Amino acid sequence: MQDNSGRNRLCDMLGIERPIIQAPMGWIARSQLASAVSNAGGLGIIETSSGELDAIRGEIAKMRELTDKPFGVNVAQAFVRDPDIVKFIIDQGVRFVTTSAGDPNRFCGELKAAGLTVFHVVPNLAGALKALEAGVDGLVVEGGEGGGFKNARDVASMVLLPLVRAHTDKPIVAAGGMLCGRTMAAAFALGADGIQLGTRMVSAAESPVRHNWKDAIVAAKETDTVFLNRQGPGPALRALRTARTSKLEVEPTDNIFGEMARAKDLYFGGDMEAAIALTGQVAGRIDSVRPVKEILDGIMAEYRQAVAGLPRF
Template identity: 50%
Template sequence: MYFENRVTSALGISIPILSAPMGWVARAELVAAVSEAGGMGLVPGSLSLEEVRSDIRGVRERTDKPFGINVPLLFAKDPRVIDMVIDEGVRFITTSAGSPATYTPMLKAAGLTVYHVVPSLVAALKAVAAGVDGLIVEGNEGAGFKSPREVSTTVLVPLVASRVNVPVIAAGGIVDGRSLASVLALGAEGVQMGTRMLASRESAVHQNIKAAVVAAAETDTVLINRAVGRPMRVLRTELSNRLENMEDPDVISVLAQVTTLYYGGDLESSLAQLGQVAGRIDEVLSVAEIFERTLTEFRDVVRELAQSARD
């Protein structure tokens, strides 16, 4: 199966599925596997300059398919990452956590396709005004740092899609063919999967984290850090429960131990950033299997809907 729309055309891919650029999770093996499957793997640009460069080159060693990078503008460890992305010849970049006006003109002048991650209609309109080529519209049910003003994917995607003329990629709550079909019906032209890709065989995280995803119920994530206006969705653990009840939790220092969590498997050492959709994941699959099952279910769902809507 392949898709023909503005996302697949602009990015040179056959399946409009992106992997979320999860720091310490989406390393070269996972990114390359997503691109090999026909989607768009994204390298996380939040790590050190040397690690990002190594991941870019590691992906290239594993695939000749298109891949991209995400740069979280407020959290990038080295602002030179933008120059490095251009120098390395990456053709697709998503920006987030900052103003798209900062680097979009320079990136587009260098020939890159630029999408910006947005949590609201206001942010979407500002990004379009800044000249981005497309949007990743992220609902509150997704993992990681979220907007303090909560809006779900099913509300945000059709709202933004109805008000902009650039392609929209939906993020937050996307895990399978049924959820892919639902957001395409809402006006998106692609999806970004995070938690589903974290619980893949190619994901870099410890098996304890993957097992926690499989075991999670839909209620087993929590938004912490709300009081300071920087909520973050994470797996519910004893640590996250303590932080949830603090007026000013020191989340940054806790996140500094995240490699002990992701690579060592100690669930109480830091915060595992997972989306609510963890409650719909019941096994660890390879990326190829995730794509195959997603596309098979998508085709079946669309066919069933078409049959049920006959005159």
């Protein structure tokens, strides 16, 4: 239940003012962006999927210089290279972790034994039930609308959120298709306690990616993403439509990870054909690059307006 201040049980659990979490995009979800989200009352998340743990250690230190607000770290299990990743997380003094892209049993017990709060990202009901059995504190329920690596059998948030809610009373963060106050109100009606923003944060003013990608998001129509690699091998993913991804849509590759080898050239060099620009369908609704605080302020104002405007029968 949301109170008039905008706080609810997710806010109380995480010590944040607004039930809005920033997605942990590889290389992008670092201190520059994450601190802006935390300072705006949401929860910034630092990624580890890049595998650059020395850099991540520095980014966590920068977070503590840039904000005194809570933040978290994501562990994308498919990309873990360091067998001591849990010790690394604990040693950084982090209190909240999201785990994703793997078995929730792999790290949950050790993280919770150290006193951390753990949410696991799930793409379907089976994944949610497995995570709940593993003892997670909450779930990030990710619909197929979202950008990034996905389950090949994608399920839309409109179906997935109430399905998972029917099986648990633990906090749920809705991801995939989340963008604004109206989508947050819809997610809450479907059983969520908060929302996670990915593509909206990629396009934010504080996002470290080059303007080319942000401009492409702003220019995108709602049909300008592609769902790739549905037949495998490896994970499926949703990305922005470019010449490269349009070709991959009809001529699948046997090595989807190889298509990301030059990700930094796309992210920070501005070459939109160097790799795959992981982007969600909400790109079709984003019309400008805005500062994080303005984005979060707008979400909360629109949320209240949307809820107040609902018909009463």
